[in-house]
Amino acid sequence: MMKTCVCRNSIHTYSKKLWELDGMVRKMVFEGLNLTKYLKEHLEATNYHLKVMKYRAAEPSESTMGLDSHADTSILTILHQNGVQGLEIRTKDGDWITVNVSPNSFVVMAGESFNVLSNGRLHAPFHRVVMNANKTRLSVGLFSMPRIGTIVKPPKEMVYEEHPLLFKPFDYGEFMDYFCMAGVKKDTYGIKTYCGFQSEKTP
Ligand SMILES: O=C(O)CCC(=O)C(=O)O
Numbered sequence: 001m002m003k004t005c006v007c008r009n010s011i012h013t014y015s016k017k018l019w020e021l022d023g024m025v026r027k028m029v030f031e032g033l034n035l036t037k038y039l040k041e042h043l044e045a046t047n048y049h050l051k052v053m054k055y056r057a058a059e060p061s062e063s064t065m066g067l068d069s070h071a072d073t074s075i076l077t078i079l080h081q082n083g084v085q086g087l088e089i090r091t092k093d094g095d096w097i098t099v100n101v102s103p104n105s106f107v108v109m110a111g112e113s114f115n116v117l118s119n120g121r122l123h124a125p126f127h128r129v130v131m132n133a134n135k136t137r138l139s140v141g142l143f144s145m146p147r148i149g150t151i152v153k154p155p156k157e158m159v160y161e162e163h164p165l166l167f168k169p170f171d172y173g174e175f176m177d178y179f180c181m182a183g184v185k186k187d188t189y190g191i192k193t194y195c196g197f198q199s200e201k202t203p
């Protein structure tokens, strides 16, 4: 007989709240970019991925790097951590800043797909996890991603002479196949490497 997970309802309720927050932030961004007419179609073309992460405290002989520097390929990433800090975000100037958030707060970050959809207007920051505290760190992430089979490209309003197209339109599923096969080097933008027109590292 199949066993029912006792926490299934809690995870479902929690995910739904994160999903609402994701939709709210994307609505605000679309309004800010005067793209409201595309919002419904955009939200419908989304898949979501909920990830629960556990980082144990580093042993004295181990590196404190819990997760290497990377940018997410998502549209948005929402992160929630227990009281143990560790998330660091790299500014556009290249400085690493520690994100000190209370367990009641969420970190919302743009991923590379939002960078593509906004034709470079939204920055997808590099980030990493450094385990300085001697405690286990728990975090939960909700990642919204383009639905496989839909072509990711910015609305026409985002592209004009002063803002030329930065990425070739691509299918997120095909990109994921490439991503899983090729892997992405530390500090490198995966989508930009896959279909960017420019070769610099920072969008
Ligand atoms: O654990 C965290 O706070 C960050 C996790 C993360 O960046 C990721 O899974 O992409």
Ligand SMILES: [Fe+2]
Pocket (backbone or CB within 6 Å): 070, 071, 072, 077, 127
């Ligand atoms: Fe990440």
